[in-house]
Amino acid sequence: MARKKARYSTAKEMAAAQREISVAEFFAKNRHLLGFDNANKALLTTVREAVDNALDACEEAGILPELTITIDPVRTKKKDGKQLLLKGANGKARKGFGGASRLTVSVQDNGPGILREQIPKIFGKLLYGSKFHRLRMSRGQQGIGISAAALYAQMTTGQPVLITSRTSARAKPHRYRIGINLAKNAPEDKEVDVPASEQVPQGTRVELEIEGRYQRHGKSVDQYLKQTAVANPHARITFRDPEGEQVVHERVSKALPEPTREIKPHPYGVELGVLIKMMRDSSSRTVKGFLQTDFSRVSARIAKQILKEAGISEGYHPKTIARDQADNLYEAIQETKIMAPPTDCLSPIGEKQLEKGLEKEFDLEFVTSATRPPTVYRGNPFQIEAAVGYGGELPADEPAQVLRFANRVPLLYQGGACAITKAVAATAWRNYKLSQPRGSLPVGPLVIVVHMASVWVPFTSEAKEAVANYDVILQEVRRALQECGRRIGVFINKRKRIADEARKLSFITLYLPHIGIALQEILKLTDKERDQTCRKLERILERTRKSS
Amino acid sequence: MARKKARYSTAKEMAAAQREISVAEFFAKNRHLLGFDNANKALLTTVREAVDNALDACEEAGILPELTITIDPVRTKKKDGKQLLLKGANGKARKGFGGASRLTVSVQDNGPGILREQIPKIFGKLLYGSKFHRLRMSRGQQGIGISAAALYAQMTTGQPVLITSRTSARAKPHRYRIGINLAKNAPEDKEVDVPASEQVPQGTRVELEIEGRYQRHGKSVDQYLKQTAVANPHARITFRDPEGEQVVHERVSKALPEPTREIKPHPYGVELGVLIKMMRDSSSRTVKGFLQTDFSRVSARIAKQILKEAGISEGYHPKTIARDQADNLYEAIQETKIMAPPTDCLSPIGEKQLEKGLEKEFDLEFVTSATRPPTVYRGNPFQIEAAVGYGGELPADEPAQVLRFANRVPLLYQGGACAITKAVAATAWRNYKLSQPRGSLPVGPLVIVVHMASVWVPFTSEAKEAVANYDVILQEVRRALQECGRRIGVFINKRKRIADEARKLSFITLYLPHIGIALQEILKLTDKERDQTCRKLERILERTRKSS
């Protein structure tokens, strides 16, 4: 068969080929960008997106979360009609599946439920959600996570997701099967009945059939849920793994996180292009009004001061500001002292709660924590909390365990690339009586927890695995750790002092008699003289100990 | 000021907050995903997107590419009206800009130009392009690169991009200023005149004003263009840096890459979910027809064989295939032997060309290259080429330099995470007379080039920095390198043999006399007997050398 030669194209032909690309198509091809690189990680990502949404929903509605997560191997019919365990957790891999097996993931919460008409879009459309446009801390932030999991399920097993939701015990439960139309990035849904046996008083249940692989320990679901329990001591989480083993992380606190408030952007760090766009979109009629209304922390006085510095009349309509003027305005903002952003958009875990969560999961001798005041990167308020646990059963000669959290969500992958890990390594732990190889994590019986709470956590990738290296974030983490470090240092010092004291006291019985023996041998003392000498020595030493 | 307490929400309130998110908004917030993490990388990414597009366009149109890239510091007016170099390449950083400066990037090509009506969408809309939906090798593949650069420019400097294009010397040139409406992901464009002085016979010119930082050497624009010249010996590339220094990479070949043909997906590796979608979307009326029409390399015989294995009647309408049957079909495909995909969708650089490109940029003693036959990962054909250069001025005691290319585009960042680097380290270079620390790159005077040509290169991130670790890709790279390695080994061996031969010959004069002296001393030989013995020894050795 002769190969037909492909030929060159003209500009016109090229133009004819130009087409719009749906975001669903884009992510279907680039699913590794969203954390679905391989069967292990895809399972974790799927569970995580569902759990994050469930916790967010419960907290927004003021409900103490109660979650049940199950992972089951899929049984299906073979050609010959026999029931067959396709690939259990330990089953042999099928050709072409890279060792993965087909699993059903189910996440049930006791949250507020979802209104019937919203269900299809939330699960069947990428880039749809309530969290993207607002400046307010929440676990999910992009409106892409759970629908990406649904997309992954559809691509690997061809199965639509199954959503069951009930807004209250008085309301009717609804159940949908939802697929995604790739070309349109739109849901293809079908409502189905909920059998009475499966009805729950309130909440949402997400079920997906995916290609995945469950491995115990390491960077897997069980570890993720354990760490989630550390950062969410108010949640009760039940997990049943593919082998049927069940773990319950009990609630140790009944305090829900403070609800957070949506805020306006803070002027610091807003880029020039964004500033120009905001002016164009503003409903204010004067640039002064624009500054006051569209930003947080800009009072009339501050607005005046900025505009004076920028050389712009207060009364100008924001839409008429030319780019050169915008440039001046931008610089004037940087040079004006403006109050830090409001903090009620953030809901830190809190020092007490964090310590509780940590002590619940680790056996420790000493725990301390520190919460930094909120600050801002690129216009986004954020807040760092840290806790350090010491001693107990932690290994004394290994690098510290570092638990990273972003908006209460544990980060398991990409530790090396993460600002948090870097800040831990950049902290001078030797100042706090801990050993630390140059440029590395401290070594000792340590568990270090760092939580970044922000209206917008800057991840290094859409898979939400590591926090990007902004200087101000590194600095805040370091300061929080320094605060904890100082207290750890005091604790270690104190322990050492107590041990020293005990050691000193024991010296009397251990070594004094030998001075007596030696003097007796050299000076041929009587036994009485020898014992007298020892008693006197005891008095002398007792005196020095007290005076020192 | 009392803080008003935020309150909890109901399902209804939550539903009201749900909104669609535009992909432009998404990437504006997540620009690090596209390679705009910092000022250095943002500049490189901007240049790269424009250069990739220019080369693609030239080659598709059958034109030998001629590119001019310039980077200039921006001069602007200050409040007091004076002309001011805002921040030159060496200028002092302004507050809030992280050491970056404002730069104008301009890329001019001699390509086919762009039709007037297409210009705004191509540069002012994300996820729009000709390359996403087709299976065919090209540099750009997502339809997101250059518009993302425009988005970055707009966000950091507020300036729209300036596009000038002319489809031929007879056509009228067009110029647009294009901004992006974030909420709509749509262009906001304005056509402007092209001054006669700036008109070129044919081609496209892209100008963007961005925050960026130019640093010579390392992972920067100059290195990127140098490597581009290695993989594109048919292109002439001129580069002027912010300090006005100009480098020209001359063309060393007039052979344009073979134009590539669009293909159908190959059945291997297409996932179950994708298979189901394809059946639903198919215009064929029988499942047999579907297999023959919608895939490459499926003949009537193969289609029959697959369906028999799957236990599905040939005449079924593809839309009626149930999921269990689809599952069987999927497995049947894996178990059927199907020809490798057609290769005319790929255009490898070619062994000769690759060696030419390498020799042009490096002073070498020996160059060899290998092109693997095309193969397939996840239904996508791809092909690996490798070249290895040895000796010359390369340092003998440093790890090999590895140049990575994907569809002729150099990859500069994330070498450690890249399948190519891993495959180089996993190759047993010791077999080829090279030293190699366990699990590392080989050490020696080596430059290693690996090119992956594919209709769809699986990058680890949208910033296109590293190739994802698919086993089959790792294997192909390794095989190509083994082929090169064997030839390198032969070369090194030969060189060693020649040296050995010379060494052997010198032994006659060096050591034979000492045998004579020793025998004389022990046996009290005369000088004549001694010299005779030496001459005989020479003859004996000469004989053994020839027979060995």
Place this chain on the structure above:
Amino acid sequence: MIAKKRKTARKKTKAKKKKKTAKRKGRVLRDDLVVEQITDVAAEVYETIGALDQPVLILPTRSLSNVSYDKKKGYFEIGKAKVERTLNYNTVKTFAQSLRFMALSKELVEKNDFATKRDAYYQSKNWGDAKFQEQSESDTCMDDIEAMFSVHDVSREELRFYPEDHGGAVAGELVVIDRDPETEEEIEIDCTRFGSGAYTIPSSVEHLRFETRARFVLAIETGGVFQRLNYHKYWRDAKCVIVELGGVPTRATRRFIRRLADSKKIPVYAFTDCDPYAFANIYRTLKVGSGNAAHISRFFSVPQARFLGVTPQDILDHKLMDATHKLQPTDIKRAKDALKNDPFFRANPKWQRAMRQQLKMGVRAEQQAFAKWDLNYIIEKYLPLKLKNVKSFLP
């Protein structure tokens, strides 16, 4: 006969050899025999070259795989495996160097002089391109020559290549009879007459003779214990000769003890620390030689040696546990290696039991650990107790 023609000369050589061995018996002076051996090898090489054949040097393979331990003979023996060094481009340099060393050896014998290994290395600096670059190269070449001639009972010392260092210290009931290298006059050295000092064993002991009424030779690992026994004239009361080994004994020390014990038919008792190094290196080397130098073991081993102590059982019997140190990983590895691979330990179940006991106890003890009880505990208690039951010594 060590050198031969490539293929043809084999049978002829064997016949010649028998004749020569017979002739030798009558000779008195070893030196003449050494010169004859060297000349024979050279002559064979010369004749082979004359016939335009490739000359060959034959030497025993010097590797552990070519070593056996015969309990009756009592020392490591080199096997029958041989290496043939045919002259070709790859071997020409070492071939030339070997012959030059042989010429040097002949010259030394004739001039009644000697060269240490290092001396010989520097002599090669006069050989132009054939010189050695590193002393390690010249040492290897000399080891080859030593192996080559050992087949005919000629030791390296007889080739006049002496070790760099002399032997250990000696004291006690012994008169050593040396002779003046020039005048051949006999010199009597009374080892009871050194006060707190001692006699130093020279680097070559082949020419020494002995007079003694000692009942045994006590070979002692450490200088500290030697000093104590010498200071308190332990050798007088115990009627013995004490020899300081100072770690793994040098060739001279081993040969000295061997010749003394052989010629006077007296037993040798070794007294070392209790650790795997002392067992598997010091004592094993003293008694049977070392694996990588098996070709010389028949000269440099002391098969009649027996192990007095310190044994692991001694640690328990003398309550030394609190004066021990923990076995280090290298100790444990050494012991396990010896149990698994060393032909000597593999052939001696008693030693296996002792070493297993030590591994189980997990500790080692030094000779001087007895000082815990009293500085002279070894003199007053330990040695007398041990010597009451010589039969119980480890073999």
Place this chain on the structure above:
Amino acid sequence: MIAKKRKTARKKTKAKKKKKTAKRKGRVLRDDLVVEQITDVAAEVYETIGALDQPVLILPTRSLSNVSYDKKKGYFEIGKAKVERTLNYNTVKTFAQSLRFMALSKELVEKNDFATKRDAYYQSKNWGDAKFQEQSESDTCMDDIEAMFSVHDVSREELRFYPEDHGGAVAGELVVIDRDPETEEEIEIDCTRFGSGAYTIPSSVEHLRFETRARFVLAIETGGVFQRLNYHKYWRDAKCVIVELGGVPTRATRRFIRRLADSKKIPVYAFTDCDPYAFANIYRTLKVGSGNAAHISRFFSVPQARFLGVTPQDILDHKLMDATHKLQPTDIKRAKDALKNDPFFRANPKWQRAMRQQLKMGVRAEQQAFAKWDLNYIIEKYLPLKLKNVKSFLP
């Protein structure tokens, strides 16, 4: 007086000291003086405790900063800096251990016995909780005691703590007069009468006396050269005593040479390799002592020693360049350190010139490099040539 009450006792102590020094002059037996010194320290401690004050031990600071080199005296001298060890909770353990060692020392003197460092360590195992865990701890404690008593001219050997190892080998025109430790009977050891063997220096040499008509002592670094000179009876023709140093000489060897040279007023010539280690470690230690043991240098140095060779200039004069080895980075570092920090080299411009010359040449040579010319080149050419011009020796 070494121990004193915390504040009050200072003046009284000084007065007492003068009286005692005067008293001592009449004494014959050093042993009595040693016992008296120990008793004095203990008594002071006892009295201080009796007055309910904290007892204090005073010793010279043992660190390089407290060392000076006086060219006239010719050895490293310890400075006046002192450490006061006041008894408190931090010092109580070492305080007890020091006193127990002093008690042991007194017992050894009285019983006319000795203990090596290792013996002493094991003795401590009987002290219950006060025992040393590691020998390094016990060695440090002993070094402290040595420093403490050195202030009053009492050496460690006089305290009856002997080094673990004996000294080097000796041969030549020398009769050593030792005595039987028990009977005190004199023993004459004629060092010309050992044939190819030699006399081993005992670990303590304080009691030895000498008879000699030798013109000088030749101190030799390597066993190989010692052997050669002994074998060829170089000492007879050159009328000298040859002593083998064997690397950095042990305390016993240094003290032996010092006592021999002092009592017979004969010069000492050092003959070593030509490398920074031989200069800065072997020769420097022989002549002036070592920096971290300056408190004992006045006993253990040989200030009358002069450096015969091998000098860098010798390498050129005797055309040894092709028998040299490249200086290694450690050699270069050692030479530079010595030039910069070592008080001995800093005080001697001639040595500085020699070491700079070597650094410039970039090579080192061994004593045996002369063997390149002829095995006996050193005997026949080098040494006679050198000894013609003793004044040219490096200081």
